[in-house]
Amino acid sequence: MLENIKLASQANQDALIDFAQRMVRIPSMSGEEGNVAQVIREEMEKLGYDEAWIDEVGNVVGKIKGGNGAAVMLNGHMDHVAVGPLKDWPYPPFSGQIVNGELWGRGSMDMKGAVACMVYATALLKQLDITPPGDVLMTVPVMEETGGTGTRHLAFCLKAAVAICGEASHNTLRRGHRGRVELLITFKGRSAHASVPHLAINPHYEAAHFLSRLTSLRFAQDEVLGMSSVAPTLYRTDQVSANVIPSEVYLILDWRNVPNESPEKIVAQIQALLDSCLVNRRCQGTVEINRAKFITYTGFAETIPSILPSYLLPENNPFIQTANTTLTKILGRDAGLDIWQFATDGGHLMAAGIPTIGFGPGNEQLAHTNQERISLAEMVEALGAYTALILALGEQAAR
Numbered sequence: 001m002l003e004n005i006k007l008a009s010q011a012n013q014d015a016l017i018d019f020a021q022r023m024v025r026i027p028s029m030s031g032e033e034g035n036v037a038q039v040i041r042e043e044m045e046k047l048g049y050d051e052a053w054i055d056e057v058g059n060v061v062g063k064i065k066g067g068n069g070a071a072v073m074l075n076g077h078m079d080h081v082a083v084g085p086l087k088d089w090p091y092p093p094f095s096g097q098i099v100n101g102e103l104w105g106r107g108s109m110d111m112k113g114a115v116a117c118m119v120y121a122t123a124l125l126k127q128l129d130i131t132p133p134g135d136v137l138m139t140v141p142v143m144e145e146t147g148g149t150g151t152r153h154l155a156f157c158l159k160a161a162v163a164i165c166g167e168a169s170h171n172t173l174r175r176g177h178r179g180r181v182e183l184l185i186t187f188k189g190r191s192a193h194a195s196v197p198h199l200a201i202n203p204h205y206e207a208a209h210f211l212s213r214l215t216s217l218r219f220a221q222d223e224v225l226g227m228s229s230v231a232p233t234l235y236r237t238d239q240v241s242a243n244v245i246p247s248e249v250y251l252i253l254d255w256r257n258v259p260n261e262s263p264e265k266i267v268a269q270i271q272a273l274l275d276s277c278l279v280n281r282r283c284q285g286t287v288e289i290n291r292a293k294f295i296t297y298t299g300f301a302e303t304i305p306s307i308l309p310s311y312l313l314p315e316n317n318p319f320i321q322t323a324n325t326t327l328t329k330i331l332g333r334d335a336g337l338d339i340w341q342f343a344t345d346g347g348h349l350m351a352a353g354i355p356t357i358g359f360g361p362g363n364e365q366l367a368h369t370n371q372e373r374i375s376l377a378e379m380v381e382a383l384g385a386y387t388a389l390i391l392a393l394g395e396q397a398a399r
Contacts, residue, residue, distance in 0.1 A: 001130075002330050002388060008124050009384035016383060017103065017376055019043055020116035021096035023078070024105040030079040030146040033058060034297040036112075037078060040119065040140050047123035049138070057153045058298040062138040064125050069134030069398035070161030072390050073354065074122065075151060075345055076115035077144030080107035081368050088370045102373040109362035113374035114166040114382065115140055117361060121386030133394035134161070142296050144345050147306060149294045151345035155352035161397035162319050164389055165346035166360040168367065171378055171385065172336030173327055174358025175320050178225050179310030180343045181263045183253040183270060184290040185210070189283045191239070191247035200245040206283040207235075207249045210274055214253075217273060222258035224312055225339060230255045252290065256343075259310045263289055309347035312339070313355060318396055323357045326392040330385055340364070357393075359385065 028036040037060050044052035044062040051063040060078070083093045083106050091097045093106040103113060122138045125131075137158055141150025167174075187207050192200035211232060219228045231254045237246035255266050271287040278285050293303040313320050315337065327335035342364065346356040361378035 004128055005124065005330065005384045005387050008127055009380055009387070012120055012124070012383065013380050016116055016120050016379060019120070020103055020108070020113050020379065021098075023112040023116065024096040024103065024108050025094055027094055028078050028080060028107065029082065030143045031295060031297055033078045033142045037140070040078065040115070043119060044138070047120070048126045049123065055153070055157070056298060057150055057300045058142045058296045059150045059154055060140040061154070061158070062119070062122065064122055064132065064136040066132035066134045066136060066394065069394055071135040071137050071159060072132070072394045072397065073137045073139060073158065073160035073163040073349070074118045074166065074386065074390070075163055075349065076111050076118055076140050076166045077142070077150065077345065078112070078115065078140050079143055079145050080110060081145050084370060090371070098376070101376050103376060104373040106372060109168055109372050109374040110367045111167060111360065111362070113362060113379050114168065114360040117379050117382040118164075118166050118386050121383050121390065124383070124387045125390065130391070132391060133398045136390055136394070141345065143294055146294060147292065147304065148308065148345045148348045149296060149302060149304070151348045152304070155349050155354065160354050162393045163346070163349045163354045163356040164386065164393070165344050165349070165356050165358045167340065167344045167346070167358060168360045168362030168364040169338070169340070169358055170363055171331065171359065171361055171382055172338060173320070173323055174338055174340050175315070175317070176225065176312035177310065177340035177343055177347070178228065178256045178258055179347055180308040181255045181257055181266050182290040182306030183255055183267065184288050185251040185253060185270070185274065186286045187249040187251070187283055188285065189247055192245050194243045194245055197245060201282045202245050203247070203249040203283050206278060206281060206285065207251055210277045210285070213273060213277060217269065220258050220261040222260070222312070225258050225310070228255065228257045228261055257310055259312055263305070263307055308343040309351045310343070311347050311350040311356070313357070317355065319355050319357055319393055322392050322396040323359070323389055326388050327359065327385055330388045331381065342367070359389065
């Protein structure tokens with residue numbers, strides 16, 4: 001069967017690459033995915049999916065009906081980050097240009113190339129006349145890049161025994177990652193004209209004092225995922241005039257947490273540091289998990305805490321072991337069990353009780369850069385690997 005899957009993957013190479021190119025040529029920033037969603041749904045229908053639909057949030061879902069076993073879910077995403085300065089791109093970011101066996105463009109690796117592979121891998125079951133142990137759900141959610149609104153909704157609405165997250169891993173196996181908690185620090189002082197600074201309580205100084213001590217924190221450690229970390233990212237005030245001392249400063253911290261480190265524990269740790277920085281000072285300060293409002297292209301809106309859960313499947317997890325064995329066989333090499341350095345929608349699936357393994361074509365170090373591209377050879381290899389994983393994980397779920 002593995003040999004038949006490999007042959008079918010090669011036979012579908014041209015169509016696979018054409019589909020990926022067409023998606024890359026359609027800009028689809030978070031909240032603006034409608035056009036590419038239609039293309040994905042139409043491709044599923046053309047490939048013979050039993051069902052293909054776009055839900056109220058804007059996610060694309062395709063189903064291949066299987067036996068009486070539990071469902072297997074594949075999870076990608078259709079949105080991408082901003083392009084940045086066009087002049088810095090070697091090739092136009094929405095050209096879908098192929099150079100030296102690589103597909104270039106924004107979203108090519110993160111992650112329309114992998115989405116194309118998963119969509120076609122699911123369809124190979126039909127081509128090969130294989131009935132999977134249970135239903136196969138191919139999901140392509142919206143707004144992964146802004147916190148996972150699409151996958152959060154899918155995890156609530158769909159049931160599956162196991163999921164495959166297709167984020168880039170150079171076609172090696174992944175079993176987890178650190179999470180992300182976005183913190184909002186507010187420094188409250190008193191505003192005044194910049195010509196009379198003695199009349200103000202300038203919150204910039206308190207923010208600077210806090211930032212200078214941020215690296216003194218003790219960070220949690222995980223044996224596999226490593227140490228948690230924090231990075232100041234955004235900084236703004238309540239003023240827009242350069243000759244006014246602000247009354248408030250707002251600082252965003254990006255905290256990457258390990259599984260035994262709850263968001264509440266992180267807030268308490270930062271609040272303790274902040275309180276120690278403001279002793280005997282007139283400025284006040286608060287810490288909270290930042291909340292953001294997201295509106296999808298269908299008009300669905302929600303306001304949620306900016307939290308991406310961390311997760312880690314143990315090496316002896318049955319799905320990890322099955323995936324490892326399957327990938328080693330079909331790839332003809334060690335599956336390379338590892339972790340991701342970045343957060344994915346897999347955290348939301350795991351939080352919903354769906355064990356999630358990671359596997360995807362592409363070099364993750366190119367994500368969000370003007371060098372983004374994906375190897376066509378890796379895509380074809382991933383196509384067959386995904387089909388084999390669907391069957392093996394479905395069989396494992398049925399045991």
